[in-house]
Amino acid sequence: MTAIRTTDLTRRFGTFTAVDGVNLTVEPGEIFGFLGPNGSGKTTVIKMLCGLLPMSEGNAWVDGIDVRQHPDLVRTRIGYMSQKFALYDDLTVLENLRFYGKVYGLHGPTLHTRIESMIESSHIGPYVTRFAGRLSGGWKQRLALACAMLHDPLILYLDEPTAGIDPVARRQLWDLLFQLSGRGITFFVTTHYMDEAERCSHLAYIYHGKVIADGTPTALRALPDVTPPDTHRYEITVDETTQALALLRTWPGVRSATIFGRSIHTLLEQSLSAEALSTRLQEAGMVVEEVRSLLPSLEDVFVELTLRRQRELEALGAPK
Amino acid sequence: MNPLRGLTAIVYKEFLHARRDSMAIMFSLLMPLIQMTILGAAIDTNVRQIPTVVFDQSGPISGSADSRVLLDRLRNTDTFHIVQLVHSDQELNEALVAGQARVGIKIPYDYARRLLAGDTAQVLVLVDGSDSSVAGQAINVAAQVGLRESLARMIPNARALVVDVRPKMMFNPDSRSPNFFLPGLMAVLLLFVTTMLTAFSVVREKERGTLEQLLVTPVRPLALMLGKITPYFVLGVTEMCAILFFMRYLFQVPIHGSPVLLVALSTCYLFVNLTIGILVSTKANSQTEALQLAMMTVLPSIFLSGYIFPRDNMPLIFQGISYLVPASYMINITRGVILRGADLPELWPDALALFMMGVCILLLAARRFTRMIV
Ligand SMILES: Nc1ncnc2c1ncn2[C@@H]1O[C@H](COP(=O)(O)OP(=O)(O)OP(=O)(O)O)[C@@H](O)[C@H]1O
Ligand SMILES: [Mg+2]
Numbered sequence: 001m002t003a004i005r006t007t008d009l010t011r012r013f014g015t016f017t018a019v020d021g022v023n024l025t026v027e028p029g030e031i032f033g034f035l036g037p038n039g040s041g042k043t044t045v046i047k048m049l050c051g052l053l054p055m056s057e058g059n060a061w062v063d064g065i066d067v068r069q070h071p072d073l074v075r076t077r078i079g080y081m082s083q084k085f086a087l088y089d090d091l092t093v094l095e096n097l098r099f100y101g102k103v104y105g106l107h108g109p110t111l112h113t114r115i116e117s118m119i120e121s122s123h124i125g126p127y128v129t130r131f132a133g134r135l136s137g138g139w140k141q142r143l144a145l146a147c148a149m150l151h152d153p154l155i156l157y158l159d160e161p162t163a164g165i166d167p168v169a170r171r172q173l174w175d176l177l178f179q180l181s182g183r184g185i186t187f188f189v190t191t192h193y194m195d196e197a198e199r200c201s202h203l204a205y206i207y208h209g210k211v212i213a214d215g216t217p218t219a220l221r222a223l224p225d226v227t228p229p230d231t232h233r234y235e236i237t238v239d240e241t242t243q244a245l246a247l248l249r250t251w252p253g254v255r256s257a258t259i260f261g262r263s264i265h266t267l268l269e270q271s272l273s274a275e276a277l278s279t280r281l282q283e284a285g286m287v288v289e290e291v292r293s294l295l296p297s298l299e300d301v302f303v304e305l306t307l308r309r310q311r312e313l314e315a316l317g318a319p320k
Numbered sequence: 321m322n323p324l325r326g327l328t329a330i331v332y333k334e335f336l337h338a339r340r341d342s343m344a345i346m347f348s349l350l351m352p353l354i355q356m357t358i359l360g361a362a363i364d365t366n367v368r369q370i371p372t373v374v375f376d377q378s379g380p381i382s383g384s385a386d387s388r389v390l391l392d393r394l395r396n397t398d399t400f401h402i403v404q405l406v407h408s409d410q411e412l413n414e415a416l417v418a419g420q421a422r423v424g425i426k427i428p429y430d431y432a433r434r435l436l437a438g439d440t441a442q443v444l445v446l447v448d449g450s451d452s453s454v455a456g457q458a459i460n461v462a463a464q465v466g467l468r469e470s471l472a473r474m475i476p477n478a479r480a481l482v483v484d485v486r487p488k489m490m491f492n493p494d495s496r497s498p499n500f501f502l503p504g505l506m507a508v509l510l511l512f513v514t515t516m517l518t519a520f521s522v523v524r525e526k527e528r529g530t531l532e533q534l535l536v537t538p539v540r541p542l543a544l545m546l547g548k549i550t551p552y553f554v555l556g557v558t559e560m561c562a563i564l565f566f567m568r569y570l571f572q573v574p575i576h577g578s579p580v581l582l583v584a585l586s587t588c589y590l591f592v593n594l595t596i597g598i599l600v601s602t603k604a605n606s607q608t609e610a611l612q613l614a615m616m617t618v619l620p621s622i623f624l625s626g627y628i629f630p631r632d633n634m635p636l637i638f639q640g641i642s643y644l645v646p647a648s649y650m651i652n653i654t655r656g657v658i659l660r661g662a663d664l665p666e667l668w669p670d671a672l673a674l675f676m677m678g679v680c681i682l683l684l685a686a687r688r689f690t691r692m693i694v
Contacts, residue, residue: 103537105538
């Protein structure tokens with residue numbers, strides 16, 4: 001059974017369509033990465049899937065249950081960690097955990113062991129008696145995650161779970177996600193970090209309320225829209241990156257160019273070969289250290305898709 | 321599914337909040353007591369010693385012998401306090417306009433002569449009508465004094481009146497005002513504490529986003545609401561007992577009925593107010609909004625419950641509305657038990673009405689809550 005399925009999921013706020021006909025399928029045990037720029041509708045989709053926000057149109061099933069018809073049944077199967085910290089500031093870490101455990105009907109020794117294991121996996125042990133409001137941002141995130149997972153849900157929605165937490169904690173969190181997904185728990189995760197996107201088993205990219213790409217990271221990299229048949233992607237390492245970039249952008253045959261650290265990622269048309277490019281840069285007085293062929297990164301994929309979509313929208317808007 | 325799922329968890333959490341916020345709780349417990357003390361000490365609805373000016377034309381300097389008799393009688397009623405003697409109509413008028421006096425008495429120059437001749441002597445009593453209870457009292461007492469004076473002169477030898485009507489206040493024999501208005505005030509004070517606190521408690525969760533997190537859990541709307549109500553219910557009962565204690569021992573208001581019965585019946589009232597608070601919170605999105613909405617329910621309660629104006633004197637439509645105001649029933653109960661010594665057989669309909677109201681409002685709020693979620 002699919003873990004999450006939506007058909008034509010739509011949400012309007014007045015005349016504004018925040019989520020527009022979204023079709024998604026998430027298999028059990030997947031870590032499903034839901035990406036998109038700010039305001040593209042990620043949180044809105046999650047809220048509809050949790051039964052927090054009514055859908056304007058379309059349907060959604062979570063663990064095979066119709067969210068519209070049985071939101072209460074859905075709630076026992078899911079965990080939700082909201083983008084904004086939403087635990088009780090005036091309760092301690094332990095009290096917050098106890099409260100969420102009790103809400104899900106845990107009590108006695110079961111509650112105790114669940115809390116113990118959450119404290120262990122989130123490493124929040126030293127802070128159990130501290131008020132949640134006094135925790136630092138990263139520890140708040142970990143506590144929120146612990147509370148969302150306490151009742152051992154089948155499906156977990158994590159809305160930007162790693163925003164503001166340090167690299168070590170981020171690594172620990174992802175290790176935990178892998179471990180749990182191995183046990184069949186499904187994760188629906190939003191993030192703005194590309195390295196996290198790389199780790200997802202499945203990705204969907206939403207832009208202006210519409211899903212414009214959906215597939216495994218490998219499949220997305222191979223999208224013809226990202227690297228059209230008559231183009232090639234290169235990484236150029238050069239001593240003066242900013243000057244080189246300015247030059248490249250003026251040349252015909254260069255579709256796009258962006259700086260990545262000490263190198264430039266560029267998309268060239270067939271007509272412009274890598275050797276020709278490197279010669280021309282040297283003629284302009286630059287030292288070209290290396291030119292190598294490159295697979296698009298996920299960032300390339302999303303930037304490319306966004307720009308394309310923008311052009312399409314502009315073209316649509318122009319005749320009006 | 322169990323409609324009360326999650327209730328114990330919510331109660332657990334709410335008591336933790338209450339403990340953490342003990343300052344606010346203490347404050348909300350003390351506020352009504354302070355208000356009651358101030359109002360109890362300051363307000364006296366019995367009208368006594370109304371400042372009065374007199375313009376006596378009937379004699380050269382201090383009137384005539386007859387007019388002095390009349391003025392003495394007026395003074396002896398304890399209703400009039402003669403603060404000034406004036407010597408012209410204009411001064412009389414000015415004293416009233418300036419508010420130096422509420423009553424102006426003018427005894428014309430022919431007062432004594434007409435009495436002597438057996439004619440009707442006139443006395444003009446000007447009453448400031450801006451305070452109706454003062455005006456009413458002044459007119460009544462003045463008319464009565466006039467009547468007695470007339471009778472005494474018409475039947476000079478009668479030792480007693482032919483018909484002697486003696487009114488006696490049955491349930492408040494000294495007609496002390498605290499005895500009458502404190503039982504009503506009790507209902508109003510409880511109204512503030514309970515309605516506001518519950519409304520705020522839910523709205524605060526909305527503002528902080530914790531309500532959303534709570535709503536993805538399987539907690540049922542009814543359980544959430546009852547759980548939210550519970551600590552404030554306990555608070556309300558405590559407050560009720562404290563007010564009762566203050567009233568009895570600080571203001572010496574005798575409780576003629578059973579205090580236990582009073583507390584028991586008023587739990588119904590607390591319940592209604594708490595559910596109103598919850599209903600308000602389903603509508604309001606910020607604490608300011610909640611405050612405004614709560615005020616909209618509190619103010620009519622004060623004016624329509626009979627706390628200030630007797631319900632029987634209201635226009636019919638407002639009498640009808642007053643049946644929808646929980647405080648009306650509560651005031652019936654408190655005045656009944658405290659002043660009249662009423663017992664369960666007389667008061668159960670009021671308590672039942674309150675309880676039914678509470679149940680209806682709670683179900684209404686639960687429905688709104690459910691809709692708010694999906
Ligand atoms: N309750 C609401 N009323 C009106 N508009 C809303 C409401 N909630 C969200 N929106 C709008 O819907 C759009 C999508 O918002 P959403 O929060 O889903 O974006 P997001 O993808 O989660 O963004 P971010 O990455 O910044 O979290 C935004 O334009 C937002 O302003
Ligand atoms: Mg968001």
